Amino acid sequence: KAGVTQTPRYLIKTRGQQVTLSCSPISGHRSVSWYQQTPGQGLQFLFEYFSETQRNKGNFPGRFSGRQFSNSRSEMNVSTLELGDSALYLCASSPGPVTDTQYFGPGTRLTVL
Amino acid sequence: QKEVEQNSGPLSVPEGAIASLNCTYSDRGSQSFFWYRQYSGKSPELIMFIYSNGDKEDGRFTAQLNKASQYVSLLIRDSQPSDSATYLCAVNFGGGFQGAQKLVFGQGTRLTINP
Numbered sequence: 001k002a003g004v005t006q007t008p009r010y011l012i013k014t015r016g017q018q019v020t021l022s023c024s025p026i027s028g029h030r031s032v033s034w035y036q037q038t039p040g041q042g043l044q045f046l047f048e049y050f051s052e053t054q055r056n057k058g059n060f061p062g063r064f065s066g067r068q069f070s071n072s073r074s075e076m077n078v079s080t081l082e083l084g085d086s087a088l089y090l091c092a093s094s095p096g097p098v099t100d101t102q103y104f105g106p107g108t109r110l111t112v113l
Numbered sequence: 114q115k116e117v118e119q120n121s122g123p124l125s126v127p128e129g130a131i132a133s134l135n136c137t138y139s140d141r142g143s144q145s146f147f148w149y150r151q152y153s154g155k156s157p158e159l160i161m162f163i164y165s166n167g168d169k170e171d172g173r174f175t176a177q178l179n180k181a182s183q184y185v186s187l188l189i190r191d192s193q194p195s196d197s198a199t200y201l202c203a204v205n206f207g208g209g210f211q212g213a214q215k216l217v218f219g220q221g222t223r224l225t226i227n228p
Contacts (some may be wrong), residue, residue: 031214033214033215033216035216035218042218042219042220042221043201043203043215043218044218045155045215045216048207048213048214048215050212050213055207055212055213055214056207056213056215060216088156089147090156090157092216094214096214097211097212098201098211098212100145100205100207100212100214100216101159102147102159102161102214102216103159104149104156104157104158104159105156106155106156106208107156
């Protein structure tokens with residue numbers, strides 16, 4: 001069974017731009033979660049989606065948003081990029097709705113200049 | 114604020130010995146606990162999950178959970194150089210909709226196995 005896939009793997013943007021990251025979960029998994037990983041803050045939860053509904057949200061500003069499609073694929077968007085948004089963005093999928101063993105994708109490395 | 118605490122290390126263990134990694138969490142109502150391994154430059158890899166008090170063994174790995182003490186640990190027996198990585202403890206602090214997930218991670222413990 002194929003794992004979680006994320007595109008693109010690397011991205012360079014400038015301040016003020018916006019970016020959209022994509023995640024395809026493991027086949028049959030219906031929950032998708034997003035995390036931001038930085039050396040200073042570690043792994044931080046952004047949001048979780050199940051059946052196209054956001055079920056949980058972390059403490060990030062409204063510039064960070066996401067959505068999930070009917071095929072469970074998910075996207076996250078960051079608007080008005082700031083230097084501090086440079087990070088590894090990780091997507092994880094789990095079977096859901098209550099089975100919460102999450103498997104991570106390879107991540108998208110975002111650099112904001 | 115719900116938190117997960119780990120000793121950041123680094124932890125150095127000789128090859129063949131037992132490595133012991135510890136984690137405490139703040140929410141007494143938490144039900145799901147996970148250990149991930151992350152090699153440098155890679156994404157986290159799930160190695161153990163535990164839901165009930167006591168021990169859970171999988172090969173050389175044993176997860177231990179004590180909900181009363183809000184403590185979860187990971188033991189690695191017969192440590193190998195390939196076990197050298199950062200180990201992340203995670204707790205599901207999900208709330209709201211039933212089954213909602215919100216994994217909160219500790220800062221990770223960097224483990225080095227010395228040949």
